[in-house]
Amino acid sequence: MVKLLKYAALTIILAVMVFPLLWMFRVSLMPPTGGLSLGAFFTPIFTLGIYYDIFTSGNMLRYFFNSALIGVIVTAGNILFCFMVGYALSRYRFIGRSFWFYSLVFVLMIPAHIIIIPLYMTIHHLGLYDTYGALILPFLVNPIGVFLVKQYIDSLPSAVEEAARMDGAGELRILIGIVMPLCKPALAVLAIQVFLTNWNSFLFPFILTSSEAVRTLPVGLALYQGHQAIDWPHLMAGSSLAVIPVLLIFLFFQQHIVSGITAGAIKQ
Amino acid sequence: MTTRKFTGLLFASPWIASFLLFWLFPLLYSLVLGFTDYRLMAPDYQWVGLDNFTALFSDQAFLSSLFHTFIFVLGTIPVTTVVALALALLVERQFPGRTVFRSGFFMPSITSMIVIALVFTNLYSRGGYIYLLAEMLGLTPPENGFLLSNSTALISIMAMDVWMSVGYYMLLFLAGLKSIPMELYEAAEVAGAGTWRKFRSITIPLLKPVALFILVINTIKSFQVFVEIFVMTKGKYGTSTAVYFIYETGLNRFEFGYASAAAYVLFIIIAIFSLAQFRLFRQRSVW
Amino acid sequence: MKHILSFSTVALALLLSCTGGEQRSDGQATLDWWQFWTDPAIKPTIEQMVADFESQNPNITVNITDLTWANGHEKIVMAFSSNTAPDIVELGSDWIPEFSSAGKLANLTADLLADTSQFYAWTPAVYDSALYAMPWILGTRVMFINKNLVKRAGYDDNYIPLNWSQLKELCYKIDSLGKDIYGFGANAAEKHRLYKKFLPFFWSNKAKIMSEDGSFSTFASDRAYAALKYYKELCDSTSMVDTQRRLEDAFLDGKVGVIISGDWLLKRIHNENPDIDIVTTLIPGPKYPGPSFVGGEYLAVSEQSKQKAAALKFIRYVTSPENQLRFCKANFSANPSSKEAAKDSFFVETPHFQTFVKQLALSRIPEIDEHWVYIEDIIENALEKALYQNAPPAQTLYEAKLEIEKLYAE
Numbered sequence: 001m002v003k004l005l006k007y008a009a010l011t012i013i014l015a016v017m018v019f020p021l022l023w024m025f026r027v028s029l030m031p032p033t034g035g036l037s038l039g040a041f042f043t044p045i046f047t048l049g050i051y052y053d054i055f056t057s058g059n060m061l062r063y064f065f066n067s068a069l070i071g072v073i074v075t076a077g078n079i080l081f082c083f084m085v086g087y088a089l090s091r092y093r094f095i096g097r098s099f100w101f102y103s104l105v106f107v108l109m110i111p112a113h114i115i116i117i118p119l120y121m122t123i124h125h126l127g128l129y130d131t132y133g134a135l136i137l138p139f140l141v142n143p144i145g146v147f148l149v150k151q152y153i154d155s156l157p158s159a160v161e162e163a164a165r166m167d168g169a170g171e172l173r174i175l176i177g178i179v180m181p182l183c184k185p186a187l188a189v190l191a192i193q194v195f196l197t198n199w200n201s202f203l204f205p206f207i208l209t210s211s212e213a214v215r216t217l218p219v220g221l222a223l224y225q226g227h228q229a230i231d232w233p234h235l236m237a238g239s240s241l242a243v244i245p246v247l248l249i250f251l252f253f254q255q256h257i258v259s260g261i262t263a264g265a266i267k268q
Numbered sequence: 269m270t271t272r273k274f275t276g277l278l279f280a281s282p283w284i285a286s287f288l289l290f291w292l293f294p295l296l297y298s299l300v301l302g303f304t305d306y307r308l309m310a311p312d313y314q315w316v317g318l319d320n321f322t323a324l325f326s327d328q329a330f331l332s333s334l335f336h337t338f339i340f341v342l343g344t345i346p347v348t349t350v351v352a353l354a355l356a357l358l359v360e361r362q363f364p365g366r367t368v369f370r371s372g373f374f375m376p377s378i379t380s381m382i383v384i385a386l387v388f389t390n391l392y393s394r395g396g397y398i399y400l401l402a403e404m405l406g407l408t409p410p411e412n413g414f415l416l417s418n419s420t421a422l423i424s425i426m427a428m429d430v431w432m433s434v435g436y437y438m439l440l441f442l443a444g445l446k447s448i449p450m451e452l453y454e455a456a457e458v459a460g461a462g463t464w465r466k467f468r469s470i471t472i473p474l475l476k477p478v479a480l481f482i483l484v485i486n487t488i489k490s491f492q493v494f495v496e497i498f499v500m501t502k503g504k505y506g507t508s509t510a511v512y513f514i515y516e517t518g519l520n521r522f523e524f525g526y527a528s529a530a531a532y533v534l535f536i537i538i539a540i541f542s543l544a545q546f547r548l549f550r551q552r553s554v555w
Numbered sequence: 556m557k558h559i560l561s562f563s564t565v566a567l568a569l570l571l572s573c574t575g576g577e578q579r580s581d582g583q584a585t586l587d588w589w590q591f592w593t594d595p596a597i598k599p600t601i602e603q604m605v606a607d608f609e610s611q612n613p614n615i616t617v618n619i620t621d622l623t624w625a626n627g628h629e630k631i632v633m634a635f636s637s638n639t640a641p642d643i644v645e646l647g648s649d650w651i652p653e654f655s656s657a658g659k660l661a662n663l664t665a666d667l668l669a670d671t672s673q674f675y676a677w678t679p680a681v682y683d684s685a686l687y688a689m690p691w692i693l694g695t696r697v698m699f700i701n702k703n704l705v706k707r708a709g710y711d712d713n714y715i716p717l718n719w720s721q722l723k724e725l726c727y728k729i730d731s732l733g734k735d736i737y738g739f740g741a742n743a744a745e746k747h748r749l750y751k752k753f754l755p756f757f758w759s760n761k762a763k764i765m766s767e768d769g770s771f772s773t774f775a776s777d778r779a780y781a782a783l784k785y786y787k788e789l790c791d792s793t794s795m796v797d798t799q800r801r802l803e804d805a806f807l808d809g810k811v812g813v814i815i816s817g818d819w820l821l822k823r824i825h826n827e828n829p830d831i832d833i834v835t836t837l838i839p840g841p842k843y844p845g846p847s848f849v850g851g852e853y854l855a856v857s858e859q860s861k862q863k864a865a866a867l868k869f870i871r872y873v874t875s876p877e878n879q880l881r882f883c884k885a886n887f888s889a890n891p892s893s894k895e896a897a898k899d900s901f902f903v904e905t906p907h908f909q910t911f912v913k914q915l916a917l918s919r920i921p922e923i924d925e926h927w928v929y930i931e932d933i934i935e936n937a938l939e940k941a942l943y944q945n946a947p948p949a950q951t952l953y954e955a956k957l958e959i960e961k962l963y964a965e
Contacts, residue, residue, distance in 0.1 A: 007365075010358060014372040017435070020387050021375055023397065058595065081282035092276025100280055100287075107291045108488050109538045111511045113519060114531040115294035117308075121637045122293055129639075138290040141283045148440075148481055155447055155477035171275045185443035192439065200380035207630055210589075210620035218380055222623040223593040228819035229800065230386065231594075239383040246378040247371065254370060257442050308636040309657035393801055412796045416743045418944075499625075502746040504939070519629050521928055522653070524636075 021243070028237035050237040059212050060238060063220035068245060070135050070216065071198045077140040078194040079187055085141060086149025087179060091158065101150075104143040116207055123208050134208040135216065139198065145190045152186035153179065188256035195249050199242070217242055298528040306525035308518070313525065320529035330530060333503075333513035334537075336422060340509060341490045341541075344426050344433075349482060351430065352437035353475075359438070360445050370442075374435035381432070385499035388428045389415060421505035425496050437482050444478030445471070480549045484542050491538045510534045584865040585616045587641035589631065591852070592886070593621045600885040608872050615865050635659045640857040642866045646688060648679040648850045649747075649923055649931070655680075655687035656925040661856040661863050663687060674874075674892045676849060678920045689870050690892035692882060693851035694817045695918040696751070697910045698839070702832040704729045704736065704812040715836045717843040719785055722813070726793035729812030738793030740802035740814035744939040748799050750931060751848045752815055753938055757782045758919055759840025764930070764959070765922070774934075775949070775956040783941055783948045790942055807831065815847075818889040821907055825887065835910040837917065849918035851892065890915050926962045933958045 029046045054060045088094070089101050119138070120129075128134040160182075161174050169177070180187070202218040209215060221242070224235040277284075302320060306313035324330050359370050376384070391398040393413035402409040410417035414424040448470065456466050494511040501507045503516065510530065518527030592601050598621075605617045620641065622630055628650060634640040635654055646654065654660050664686045671677055671686075680688040705714050708728035716722040726738030742752045762778035765771075773779065795802065795811055806814045807828045814820075815838060824831060837844035854873065856866040872878065879891035880899050889911035891897050897915075902908045921927070937955035940946035 006358070010369050013355070013358075014369055017431070018372050018375055019397075020384070020391060020431075021379065023391065024379070024383070024387050084279040085283040088276045088279035092272060092279065094273045094276030094280065097276070097280075100284060103287050103291075104283065105484075105488075105539075105542065106295065106535075107287070109535045109542075110295060110298065111492050111494070111514055111531050111534070113494075113511065113515045114298045114528055115291070117524075117633050117637060118294035118297040119290065120633050120639075122290060124637070124639055126289075138286065141286045143283075144485055146283060147485070151477045151481040152443070152447065155444075155474070171272070175279070185446045189439055189443045193436070196378060196436075202380065202382060203626075206623070206626055207633060211618070212621070218382070219623070221380075222382065222625060223621060225386075225623065225625055226594055226819075227591070227624045228817065229803070229823055235383070235386070239379060242380070243375070243378050247375070250371060250374055250378070251367070254367070254439070257439065257446060308632060309654070309659055311658070394795075394797065412743060416796065416798075504744045504746060519632055522632070522636075 024236045025240045027232050028240050030233050050233045051241070054234065054237055054241070058220075059215070060217075060220060062212065063215050063217045064241075066132075066214055067199055067217040070132060071195050071245075073136055074139050074198050075191055075195045077136075078142050078145050079191055081141045082145035082149050082190055082194075083180065083183065083187060084175070085146045087153055087175060089146065089150045090153035091161070104146050108143050112203055116203065120207055128208075130209045130211055130214060132214055135205055135214070139204075142190075142194050142197070144197075145194055148190055148193070149183065149186055152183060156182055184256045188253040191253050192246075192250055196246055199246055298531060301525045302529035302532050304525040306528075308522035308524045310522075316525070320526050321533065323526070324530055324533055329508070330510075330513055332506075333508045333510050334534075336506065336508060337491060337493065337510040337534075339422060340426055340429075340493050341487065343423070344429050344490055345483065345486050348430050348433055348437060348486060349479070352434045352482070353441050355434060355438040356441035356445060360442060370438075373438055376432045376434075377436040377439075381495045382499055384428070384432055385496045388424075389500050392424050415500055416505060418506045421501055422507045425493075425500060425507060429490075429493070429496065433486070437486070440478055440482050441475065444475045447478075448474045476549055480545060483545050487541050487545065488538055491534060491541070582614050583616075584614060584862040585618065586643060586862060586866055586869055587618050587620065588643040588645075588869070589620045589622055589627075589634075589641045590645040591622050591624060591627055593623075594886070597882070597886040600881060604873060604878055604881065608869060611872075612865075612868065615869070617869060635857070638859055640859065642857060642860040642862055643869060644855055644857060645691070646853050646855050648676070648853060648920060649927060651679045651688050651853055651855065652682055652923050652925055652927060654855070655682040655685075659858055660687040661858050661860065661866075663689070663856065663867065666867055673894055675890075675894060675897075675915060676851060676892055676920060679923050680853060682924075688853035688855040689874050691852045691854050691874050692879070692886075692888050693849055693890040693892050693915065694819075694888070695847050695849040695890055695911055695915045696755070696815050696817050696838070697847065697914045698836050699806065699814050699816055699820060700834050700836065701729075701806065701809060701812050702834055703809065704732065707732055708812070713834070715834065716813075716839050718839050719841050722839055723785075723789055723793065726789060726813055730793040735810055737795035737805070737811045738813060739789055739795075740806060740811045741790040741794040741796050741942075742802070743796050743798055744935070744943055745798050746935065747931070749938050750934045751850070753783075753786055753934075754919075754921065755815070755838050755845060755847045756786045756840075759838070759845030760785075764934075769963070772956040772959040774937075774959055775952040779952055780949055783938075783952060787942055787948060796943070818887065818908075818911055821889070822887040833907075835907040837910065837914050844914075844917060847914050847918045849890070849915060849920055851890070929962055930959055933962075 028050055029048070031045060031047045031049065089097065123129050123134045123138075128137065156179075160178055164174050164178055200218055201216070202222060205216040206219050206222070209219075217238070221235060221238045224231040224238065303315060303317060304313045305316050305319075355373050359366055359373070388398075390396050392415050393399065394409075394411070396413065399409050399413060410420050414420045452470050452474075453466055456470060461469070492511045493509050494515065497503055497507050497509055497512045498515070503509070503512045508516075511534070514527045514530050514534070517530065518524045588605075590601065592598060601619065605619060609616060622645075628647075631640070631644060631646070631650070632653075634644075635657070640659065651660070662685050667686045667689060674690050676690045676693050677686070680686050680690065700715070702712060705725065706712055708725065708731075710725065710728075714725070716725045728738070729736060730738030742749045757779060760778045760782040762776055762782050763773045766773050790796065795805060797805070799816070802811065802814055803816060803820055803823060805811045806816075806820070807823060809831060821835075824833065838847050839845055854870045856863055856870065860866055874893065876891075876893045876896040879893045879896040880901065882888065883891050883896070884901060887905075889902065889905070889908040897912055902912050921930075933955050937951045941948045941951040
């Protein structure tokens with residue numbers, strides 16, 4: 001009975017959570033001439049024409065590829081760098097440690113619209129404008145990611161590392177061989193979070209690039225919002241497709257949140 | 269000991285490099301501009317000291333944008349945190365269909381805010397599904413839809429925001445729950461503790477680092493709420509938030525010095541809130 | 556601190572100037588063009604025009620950058636303010652003064668002056684008696700009426716309201732048809748749109764924002780008050796209040812009797828509901844016909860471009876009558892800026908396009924200067940208060956008038 005209640009509750013929550021997304025998907029199956037009349041949601045008219053259109057005309061595939069490429073590189077970079085930096089901030093005392101910690105939070109606290117003009121100038125100045133580099137290099141160390149890892153490592157007992165250090169293990173070995181496996185859940189969250197943020201990022205790619213060769217998916221999708229009318233079916237179809245890669249990344253990494261730390265690993 | 273200091277610096281170097289190369293100049297640039305009357309594209313500008321800051325505190329538009337921001341922050345964060353924790357607890361243990369529920373709850377966080385905001389603009393408007401649902405439940409939604417009414421626009425956007433972000437914070441709580449060693453629960457069971465007792469004295473205290481992270485990140489993000497406002501109401505109907513004010517002032521009216529000053533006022537407010545959270549959690553963990 | 560800042564800005568500017576596109580000695584020029592037309596219906600035409608231009612001018616290459624309607628303005632602002640603007644940029648009519656008044660656009664007076672009689676809508680391109688942009692594709696607003704609802708309201712099939720009281724009566728009768736049927740589609744407090752819907756009523760009652768010599772604001776005149784009072788009555792008693800997009804959705808669904816909109820709605824009707832029976836007409840004033848609002852897209856050359864001659868050549872090519880016609884046919888646009896293009900049979904044969912052509916001749920653009928961004932805001936806030944927050948219209952207008960005058964006093 002309790003179990004049944006739990007499932008009922010979960011199902012209701014699930015319905016609330018996915019309904020707007022189902023709406024998005026339903027609109028993407030509308031014929032282009034159908035408009036967006038609300039009753040149409042339940043009418044049995046479906047077409048995959050828009051999806052066909054997205055794959056065959058325009059450069060959507062290219063934008064997908066760009067977003068995926070940038071997303072993978074930035075995510076990989078962040079897993080490594082955020083882990084390193086977060087570990088350093090959590091476990092080492094070094095010159096300017098609190099300054100560097102606060103600088104992370106500082107960057108997060110200033111609205112993007114205020115810093116994007118000087119950033120745009122910097123990117124131009126470095127010759128990175130309209131390149132992949134403009135969308136990768138500034139974002140390789142995500143402050144939220146570092147903060148996440150630092151908080152996570154803070155919560156882990158340091159006894160295991162100390163023991164390894166006593167045994168003469170090098171710092172890098174401790175980092176990679178001991179701490180990293182313990183951080184799997186945090187790194188999994190980090191990977192999802194970074195990929196997701198990057199995948200949906202609009203403002204920076206829009207400002208820092210201009211040619212179609214390096215255009216990312218959110219910028220490509222924004223072009224469907226016309227001057228006076230929104231191309232709903234295309235926009236919703238593109239957005240539905242855009243969900244798939246992140247969902248796959250989520251499904252892949254969430255296993256690590258499940259398995260996480262084996263019980264005996266951090267006996268104090 | 270010196271080698272350890274050096275190693276720490278080495279491990280932190282990716283951020284140090286990134287900060288110096290990409291972020292330091294923009295931060296200083298905007299900070300300095302906050303003390304000038306710089307207008308975008310104007311040939312020159314004057315040092316005005318604290319004038320921008322004093323002007324801000326008598327600027328009705330800025331003050332009301334701050335007020336809306338506070339409502340947004342104080343209204344969403346507690347709800348988001350509690351719901352996210354509840355969802356995490358619901359889907360933590362293994363049961364058939366768990367991945368489906370987890371993925372479903374996380375799905376709203378996946379889609380871009382721009383798209384979500386456009387979708388909800390439809391759902392909230394007169395004749396939209398949320399509007400119809402409200403009518404079916406016997407409520408009287410505002411005549412022109414939820415977003416075109418001063419009394420419901422902001423709260424509707426807040427509700428959307430909670431809907432959208434709980435999945436992400438659920439994920440963080442799940443990671444946090446996994447860092448709690450099972451032995452603690454087992455030991456507590458041996459000692460005869462019930463579910464509530466275990467939750468209060470093991471789960472809650474040990475979730476603190478993650479909870480702190482969630483609160484701080486959510487605070488920083490929520491104080492800077494912008495995209496949903498930009499897409500859904502353009503700051504009308506009592507939804508103009510601080511960052512929307514900054515955007516409007518800086519990039520549409522070109523009063524960039526003034527907007528930078530506003531950004532730093534917001535910065536100080538966010539910093540105070542975050543610091544308070546750090547303090548609060550540090551003290552509690554001593555108890 | 557200030558010195559550090561100006562030093563770094565200067566250093567950056569110097570470096571940037573080295574990397575910017577330069578006129579090469581062999582006469583080759585590469586032009587960067589930022590533009591907004593990305594719809595699959597029109598993008599191929601844009602690309603084809605560029606290709607044709609390049610083949611006619613083998614020494615010039617044009618790089619297109621697409622901007623989005625929602626955020627393009629930001630990108631243009633950032634580019635101009637950091638001196639990295641492209642050679643040619645498409646600007647909306649209400650944006651031009653921001654850049655021309657700051658000296659960011661090339662003065663094209665000498666080159667364009669001879670053309671002024673050949674094109675419509677120069678007002679926004681003028682700053683301080685000089686021309687800074689070339690009108691390209693314009694857009695005026697006309698009145699769309701659902702004939703089916705007119706008939707159901709007991710009128711003759713071809714009825715068209717010819718003055719304010721007829722319009723109000725028509726809307727009222729349509730509104731009385733049923734719960735889900737609305738007389739007039741009124742814009743909610745929607746930024747950059749609300750004032751465009753009100754100004755035709757304001758103008759048609761011969762009201763003005765500023766006095767003739769610009770020394771004071773006439774925004775609170777009797778005529779302005781009468782216009783606002785009428786518009787408020789129209790909205791209060793007969794209308795659906797929503798955003799422009801959703802008003803158009805409802806009109807397409809056959810739920811709204813009368814709506815003011817632009818040629819894009821014809822395109823939507825054509826694509827989404829070709830069966831709907833409509834008539835378009837000039838917007839009535841107290842007498843028929845009244846003026847309407849016109850906005851549009853303009854092409855400008857940035858002041859720092861090193862290839863102004865080539866850029867101008869390209870602008871002239873794109874805005875030539877033949878190419879405007881090409882554009883209008885592909886994009887289903889009714890208002891080319893070229894008077895010669897507007898005479899083409901395309902605008903006669905396409906249903907409803909003549910309404911737009913006629914309305915354009917009666918249309919106006921507010922006198923936009925560098926204060927416009929504030930004035931627009933003041934007007935829209937006043938309208939919002941009077942229409943939707945039950946503030947007394949006379950008082951709101953008077954407060955707005957004082958605010959406008961304060962701007963000019965500073």
